[in-house]
Amino acid sequence: MTDRLLCGWRVRSAVALPELLEWQGDDRPPDLTVRLGAVDDSLPGGRTISPWLQIDGTGTGLLEVPMVGRFLVQRSGDITIAPQPEAREAEIRLFLLGSVLGLVCHQRGLLPLHASSVVIEDGAVAFCGHSGMGKSTLALRFAQRGHAVVSDDVCVLDTGSPAPVRPSFPRLKLWRDALEDAALPTEGLERNRRGQDKFHFIEPQAGVRGPIPLRALFMLRRAKHGEQEGIERLSAPLDILAALETGTFRMQIGRALGAEKALFQAHALIAGTVPVYTLRRLPDAPPGRWLDAIAATVRG
């Protein structure tokens, strides 16, 4: 099977990963190797970080996802997956390219933001927010206007200066209504989880291969009753840091792996160099409504 590209890494995987671009780089050995094999249900010396995750003293993580499988993730980049018999491939990929990717970032001192991102004006613009806030839907709408998709769900940043984004892959996870609103059929698309009305949409536009600068960050918020919709730039450093901490993918895993200082420095670097905005929208705001305003804000 052809090696793939993920966040600048060469990935050799026993599980097909059609959402990733093909590796076209040098003939280096793989940075990440994904195998199928037996994985014990407990990690010797492991501490429980969350109901699904244990981490041991060497930084190895064991992720156990009910009805999907176990993922043993070593700092070396060796990943072993023991799937449950009923697991679908799409579900295994979902956790491999989500939770496991976040864990690998924390192991390597990178900053994973819980964000979808697209290219605007030669830089990555990230939409950060909790699940259900419309990150992927915004990315889809920009993709339909010809913007390349940089990441979905986990947007990976280097912690050096200036912090570039390492593009992940051009796959978006979208609910049926988001696809239908965008006049896209769900036929032929893989389901995210069994019985879930959410689908994997691979953006036909070419993804992005090399690192690109982070141009702007939008924290997606829901306008509460009586609040105005709108885009507002955060200016107080502590507000920006708090927003970035909230926007970091599984911050507690980074802490457990001793990456706290790298994360703090990365947050501070972004706070000092990249504009961070809140985008407050009403729950029923049409997804296309803020695209022009976002693009205009990024262009300045």
Next chain:
Amino acid sequence: MPLSPNSEIVRRSHPFEAAIGDTQVLLDVEQGFYFGLNAVASRIWQRLEHPVRVRDLCLLLKAEYDGEEARIDAEVFAFLAQLEAQNLIDVSG
């Protein structure tokens, strides 16, 4: 320990520190909070790297900044009390 002009102050070692624009930000990892220092507060924080008496610190600031002396004293005391409450400094004497 109550702060007095004779108190000697020194900052605790604080590995997580970064400048964001004009603001110096400290992260207290154990307690999980951020502390933002404006330009004057950052100057005081720098000076607290080595032990200094409160009285001498006030004199130094009066020499560096314009302002009513009593007000500078009051603000320095208030700021130090805040730092002490957050366990960011050691107070002796």
